[in-house]
Amino acid sequence: MSIPPFFPATTDDTVSLCALVDAMPNAPQLRHPADALMVIGRQLELIVQADRLVADVALGTLRFSFFRLHQGRITQLAAHCRSITVYGLADVDLAPVPGVTFVPLSPASPLCHEWFVVVDSPDFWGALLTRAVPNRAGGVLRRYLFEGALTADEQIVRRATALLGFGQHLADPIGATRHSEAHYARWGRVAYALGTHPEAERLALGYALGEFPALRAILAQRNAAPTALLAQAGAALEEHHALRSVVAYRRDGAQLVPVAWSAPHQPPPLPVSNAVAPAFGQSQPLLVAPADVGLGALSHSSALLVAPLVVQGRPWGALVAEQPAATAGEAAFAGPVIAAAALLGQLLPPAPAATTNSATPTPFLGPSFSAALPTAGGVSSLPAFKPATAPLEQRDAPPHDHSWPNLQSRLFAALAGFDSTGAEQVWAEACGVYPAEALCSDLLMPVQVAMGEAWHSGQVSVAAEHYASRFVQLQCHRVGRLPATDDHSAGLHDELWLLRPRQRGCLRGDAYQSESECLLPGKHQRPARLLGHPHSHRRENQSDHRQRVVPRIRWLPAVVLQQYALHRHRA
Incomplete structure (x- = not known):
C-alpha cells in the first residue's frame, strides 16, 4: 500500500493521549458523538485559519478512510499552518496532500481508538482528546460515542505534542514564547462559536467548555439584556475563579460608568485617564494601580486588571477585576477575565455611537496582543514575555479550483x-x-x-x-x-x-x-x-x-x- 510521506509507524503501542486526561485533577469530562467532535475541532481550526497563525496541528481520525471527510477543509488549513500531521490506521490509500504528513498506526496502538485535535501555536493552543467509549453491556466499542476533554492547558498541549512527536521533523519547533493574553481572547471566540452554533443544543456543545465554567454561565444568559448579561459575567467570574471583585463598566465619553457589580455599594465612575487609555487605544488588557484610577482608598488589591469590551471594532466598556492577593504577580487570574471580555464583545449590542455608521461593521476577531502585557503606574506586571520572534514563512493559499x-x-x-x-x-x-x-x-x-x-x-x-x-x-x-x-x-x-x-x-x-x-x-x-x-x-x-x-x-x-x-x- 502506497502512503503519502509519513514517519515510520509508531513502535510504542502504549502511547495514549487520553492518559493525559486521566491524569488531570478534576478534569471536566465530555461525552459526545463524533458529530460534536467535528464541530469542536473545527472551531480550533477556524481560529488558526482566520488569524493565519504559525501553528502545528495534529489530527487523530481513527482510520485514514475517515480523513477523507475532512480532506477539503484540511487542505485549506494546510496553506496557513506550519505543519499538519494526521494519525490513523492505514486502511486505504490516500493521495498526497501538500503540507500534510500521514503517520500510519499499528492496529494495537491505543491511538487507533482515539479522536484528537491538538493545536500548538505561540498565540493559541488547545487539545481535544477523546477515546471511543466501550459498550458496558457487550464489551464492544460503541461507534461514534467518545469521552475525553477539551483543554486549553499549556502543559497538556506540550505533553501531547511530545507524545505524538509530530514536531520532531521540524528544524525549528515552536519555542517557549507564549502570548497568553491573545490565547485566552481566542478561547473567548471559540466559546462564542460553540455556544451559538446551529447544533449547539442538540449536540450539547456547551459541555465541552468545562474548563471555562464562567464562559458557560455567560452563554447560558446570552439572550438577556446587556445589564443582566454583564451581571452574570461578573458573578460567574467571582464564583468560579475566586476573584475578589469584578465590575462591568460602560464607556461614556471620558468616563467609565459602572453598569454591573457585586459590591454592596455602587462603585464610582472611573476616568479614562492616561493609565486606562492604552487599554482602549490598543484593545489590550492592562494592569493599573488602584490609585491611578482614583480607587486607592476603596480597593484592597495591589493591582486592577482592565479588560476592554470591544463590540464590532469599537470600544464599548471594560471589565475591571481586582487581582487576588493569593495570585499576586501571577497571570492565572487574568486569563478567564480576558476570555470573558472577548466573549462579551460578541454578545453585547453595539454602543449608540457605533450605530451611526451606515457601513457594515467589521466583526470583532479579538485584539492583536503584543508579546507583553503592558502596565501603568509602576505596578508589578504579569510575568513579562520574551519579544515575539519573527514570523515564519507561510505558504500562500492555492488558487481556488472551481472544478x-x-x-x-x-x-x-x-x-x-x-x-x-x-x-x-x-x-x-x-x-x-x-x-x-x-x-x-x-x-x-x-x-x-x-x-x-x-x-x-x-x-x-x-x-x-x-x-x-x-x-x-x-x-x-x-x-x-x-x-x-x-x-x-x-x-x-x-x-x-x-x-x-x-x-x-x-x-x-x-x-x-x-x-x-x-x-x-x-x-x-x-x-x-x-x-x-x-x-x-x-x-x-x-x-x-x-x-x-x-x-x-x-x-x-x-x-x-x-x-x-x-x-x-x-x-
Whole structure:
C-alpha cells in the first residue's frame, strides 16, 4: 500500500493521549458523538485559519478512510499552518496532500481508538482528546460515542505534542514564547462559536467548555439584556475563579460608568485617564494601580486588571477585576477575565455611537496582543514575555479550483463537519461560476448521494445526513428550482421516485404504498437505482426483499429527486 510521506509507524503501542486526561485533577469530562467532535475541532481550526497563525496541528481520525471527510477543509488549513500531521490506521490509500504528513498506526496502538485535535501555536493552543467509549453491556466499542476533554492547558498541549512527536521533523519547533493574553481572547471566540452554533443544543456543545465554567454561565444568559448579561459575567467570574471583585463598566465619553457589580455599594465612575487609555487605544488588557484610577482608598488589591469590551471594532466598556492577593504577580487570574471580555464583545449590542455608521461593521476577531502585557503606574506586571520572534514563512493559499470534484469535496467536508460558514462559502463560489440548473445536478445531487453512502457505510452519522439534506433543500429554494408554495414539503416528501435509466421522465408512487407495490415497477423495468425519501420508520424497517430486488438503493430527500428527474427529462 502506497502512503503519502509519513514517519515510520509508531513502535510504542502504549502511547495514549487520553492518559493525559486521566491524569488531570478534576478534569471536566465530555461525552459526545463524533458529530460534536467535528464541530469542536473545527472551531480550533477556524481560529488558526482566520488569524493565519504559525501553528502545528495534529489530527487523530481513527482510520485514514475517515480523513477523507475532512480532506477539503484540511487542505485549506494546510496553506496557513506550519505543519499538519494526521494519525490513523492505514486502511486505504490516500493521495498526497501538500503540507500534510500521514503517520500510519499499528492496529494495537491505543491511538487507533482515539479522536484528537491538538493545536500548538505561540498565540493559541488547545487539545481535544477523546477515546471511543466501550459498550458496558457487550464489551464492544460503541461507534461514534467518545469521552475525553477539551483543554486549553499549556502543559497538556506540550505533553501531547511530545507524545505524538509530530514536531520532531521540524528544524525549528515552536519555542517557549507564549502570548497568553491573545490565547485566552481566542478561547473567548471559540466559546462564542460553540455556544451559538446551529447544533449547539442538540449536540450539547456547551459541555465541552468545562474548563471555562464562567464562559458557560455567560452563554447560558446570552439572550438577556446587556445589564443582566454583564451581571452574570461578573458573578460567574467571582464564583468560579475566586476573584475578589469584578465590575462591568460602560464607556461614556471620558468616563467609565459602572453598569454591573457585586459590591454592596455602587462603585464610582472611573476616568479614562492616561493609565486606562492604552487599554482602549490598543484593545489590550492592562494592569493599573488602584490609585491611578482614583480607587486607592476603596480597593484592597495591589493591582486592577482592565479588560476592554470591544463590540464590532469599537470600544464599548471594560471589565475591571481586582487581582487576588493569593495570585499576586501571577497571570492565572487574568486569563478567564480576558476570555470573558472577548466573549462579551460578541454578545453585547453595539454602543449608540457605533450605530451611526451606515457601513457594515467589521466583526470583532479579538485584539492583536503584543508579546507583553503592558502596565501603568509602576505596578508589578504579569510575568513579562520574551519579544515575539519573527514570523515564519507561510505558504500562500492555492488558487481556488472551481472544478466539480473540488467543489463537491469541499462541500461534503463542510456538511459532514456541520460547518455552515464553509458550506455557504463553497456555495457562493459555485454560484458565481455555474448556472442554477448545473448547481443542482452537478453539485448538490452528487454531494447528497455521497453523504447517503457515507451514512450507510458508517462514516457519518444520521444527523450529518439530515443536516446536509436541510442545506440542499435551502439552496434549491434559493436558486428557484422548487415550486414556491407553502405546502411544497408535504407534496414532495410523500412521493417515491423510480428513475429509469434509458427512458425519459420517471414514475411516481405514493410513499405509503406497500414495499411490494413500490418495488413492482422497479422489478420489471430494471432501474439502475431506486431513489426514495421514506419516513423514518421505513429506513428502520428495510426488508431483505428490497435489497434482493433492487441492486442499488440510495435514499435521498425528495427535493433532490425532483431535480434529478427534471435533469434526466431535459437531457
